[in-house]
Amino acid sequence: MLNLSKVITIARYTFKEILKSRILYSTIICGLSLIVITFVATEFTYGVPEKIALDFGLGMLSISSLGISLFMGATLLSKEIESRTVYMVISRPVPRWAFIVGKLMGLMGVLIVNVGILSLMTLTCVSLLGGNISSIILLAILFNILECLLLLLVVVFFSLFSNPILSSIITTLILVLGHAVRETQLTHFVQSRPLLKTILSFYHLVLPAFYKLNLKEFVTYKQHIEYDYLVLAATYGGLYSLFLLLMIIFLFNRRNID
Amino acid sequence: MLNFHGITKIFKSDLLSQPFVALDDVSFDIPGGAMVGFLGANGAGKTTSIKIIMDFIRPDKGHVTFSKDLGEDKIKVFRNIGFLPERPYFYQNLTGMEFLFFMGALSELSRAHIQQEIKFWGPRFKIDHALKRELKTYSKGMLQRIGFLATILHGPELIILDEPLSGLDPIGRKELKDVIVEVHRKGKTVFFSSHIVPDIEEICDRVVFLKEGKLVYSGQVDTLLKSNEELEYIVKVKSENLFPLSTQIVKRENYPGNLVMLTVKENLRVHLLDELIKTKVDIVGLEQVRPSLEEIFYKTRSAHAQPQ
Numbered sequence A: 001m002l003n004l005s006k007v008i009t010i011a012r013y014t015f016k017e018i019l020k021s022r023i024l025y026s027t028i029i030c031g032l033s034l035i036v037i038t039f040v041a042t043e044f045t046y047g048v049p050e051k052i053a054l055d056f057g058l059g060m061l062s063i064s065s066l067g068i069s070l071f072m073g074a075t076l077l078s079k080e081i082e083s084r085t086v087y088m089v090i091s092r093p094v095p096r097w098a099f100i101v102g103k104l105m106g107l108m109g110v111l112i113v114n115v116g117i118l119s120l121m122t123l124t125c126v127s128l129l130g131g132n133i134s135s136i137i138l139l140a141i142l143f144n145i146l147e148c149l150l151l152l153l154v155v156v157f158f159s160l161f162s163n164p165i166l167s168s169i170i171t172t173l174i175l176v177l178g179h180a181v182r183e184t185q186l187t188h189f190v191q192s193r194p195l196l197k198t199i200l201s202f203y204h205l206v207l208p209a210f211y212k213l214n215l216k217e218f219v220t221y222k223q224h225i226e227y228d229y230l231v232l233a234a235t236y237g238g239l240y241s242l243f244l245l246l247m248i249i250f251l252f253n254r255r256n257i258d
Numbered sequence B: 001m002l003n004f005h006g007i008t009k010i011f012k013s014d015l016l017s018q019p020f021v022a023l024d025d026v027s028f029d030i031p032g033g034a035m036v037g038f039l040g041a042n043g044a045g046k047t048t049s050i051k052i053i054m055d056f057i058r059p060d061k062g063h064v065t066f067s068k069d070l071g072e073d074k075i076k077v078f079r080n081i082g083f084l085p086e087r088p089y090f091y092q093n094l095t096g097m098e099f100l101f102f103m104g105a106l107s108e109l110s111r112a113h114i115q116q117e118i119k120f121w122g123p124r125f126k127i128d129h130a131l132k133r134e135l136k137t138y139s140k141g142m143l144q145r146i147g148f149l150a151t152i153l154h155g156p157e158l159i160i161l162d163e164p165l166s167g168l169d170p171i172g173r174k175e176l177k178d179v180i181v182e183v184h185r186k187g188k189t190v191f192f193s194s195h196i197v198p199d200i201e202e203i204c205d206r207v208v209f210l211k212e213g214k215l216v217y218s219g220q221v222d223t224l225l226k227s228n229e230e231l232e233y234i235v236k237v238k239s240e241n242l243f244p245l246s247t248q249i250v251k252r253e254n255y256p257g258n259l260v261m262l263t264v265k266e267n268l269r270v271h272l273l274d275e276l277i278k279t280k281v282d283i284v285g286l287e288q289v290r291p292s293l294e295e296i297f298y299k300t301r302s303a304h305a306q307p308q
Helices: A002-020 A024-043 A049-082 A085-090 A096-128 A135-159 A164-186 A194-206 A216-222 A227-254 B046-053 B074-079 B096-106 B111-124 B140-152 B170-185 B197-203 B221-227 B266-278 B293-305
Strands: B002-011 B020-030 B035-039 B061-066 B081-084 B158-162 B189-194 B206-211 B214-220 B232-238 B251-255 B259-265 B282-289
Touching (some): A002 B096, A024 A049, A024 A096, A049 A085, A049 A135, A049 A216, A085 A096, A096 A135, A096 A227, A135 A164, A135 A216, A135 A227, A164 A194, B020 B046, B020 B061, B035 B046, B035 B197, B046 B158, B046 B189, B096 B111, B140 B158, B140 B170, B158 B170, B170 B189, B206 B221, B259 B266, B266 B282
Parallel strands (some): B035 B189, B035 B206, B081 B158, B158 B189
Antiparallel strands (some): B002 B020, B206 B214, B232 B259, B232 B282
């Protein structure tokens, strides 16, 4: 219980520190660009302006929140070690796991605020252009948060044994692969090569399949989503995140903080 | 209070690089209630030792044992330790007050307790006027002061400071030293590393001296000074034209006002005084040569630097 309150304290001050670093200025700029782009784009389309607004909005939301996860996550620990702020925290009666979980929670808090602001702007644009705000849009936003969490954990995991630039590059590659793997599997080139097909099917067992958490396609084109798919995707994202979190805690506990 | 026992730490940056022995079988004790200075040149292994004490890095051999008075497990022990790292930067976007509340909350202090401590120590550290400002606006001295305040906020029994006086101006150093002495007088154990030897000599009763990863000395400052006394005396005389003396003189220095300072070995001081009295030279003073800790420190360093 005491350790949990320390996790919350670390999360609270991490959130405060990041917010004060004016990261949300980028969110506001993204939001304003979204409004401008949406209204300009609707002038060039005919019939479905609300779909354009939704497409741009969800896209911007996704890029902005994944960008924050990637770049803030890559430096989350290295910055603490370089500036020796980590020493001030873990020299107190704070277990290492509480430090890392608190830092991650604080950064997730910033991401949720970022997603919240951009979602509000997107939904406002959609409403103003006469579109409906369906539950599937809200689900797509929630799954975007889950995707950000997974990406954040991947980049923090790699940052434990490489530098921020390398961990950002590796994580970006994994993110691209994780989205492209399903489409790649469906290509004739892969289908006609059993070995390649088997190798790609193993991808899911090792690296995160980000495409499972991407509901934007359903929002834009299908407007319907199976309940079972949602449960399976959420469970997959949740369990993978939990596994990564445990790995990060295990490695951080054993690591020399030097 | 703390036993640093048989610690060896070897660093190896990659598979192809040569291993670097940062600490080689180093052992020392920090007794309860002592003020212990931790001396050594750059790269001697001071910060590595402190990181091992704080469990930031693990030794290849040896172990650190804390007194049962501090607590039975790591978390309980760390409730009673205050630590200030070398050149701390802290969280730049937090205000001084937010930072202190953050540190206090992690040390399990209530808001009221933190406020009370800030009220007491803030003016002592001359930092109370700046607590509402963000830490990025603080000068180096102010950061060091607020860092030290955060270190003692929870009333720790053992205070470990890594180069707390480096980078401070003489006034800042004096102020911080005064507070360290005040905290020590309240019965706290203080262990701090420094390059500034006179500071350690001035306020510490014990010293741990490392050289190139090896322990050179651990014990009372007085014992170290006594063991290095050269047992020489300076005889000050006033003479316009001091004739050649039969006593063997180590050093002769002339100063304005016909003042001459003669340095002799201890066993020859009576002989010299006798000779001076017989020749009716005006003797104005006699003092024992006592090497400072700094002289011993540099002597030991340069002795080691000579090719073997």
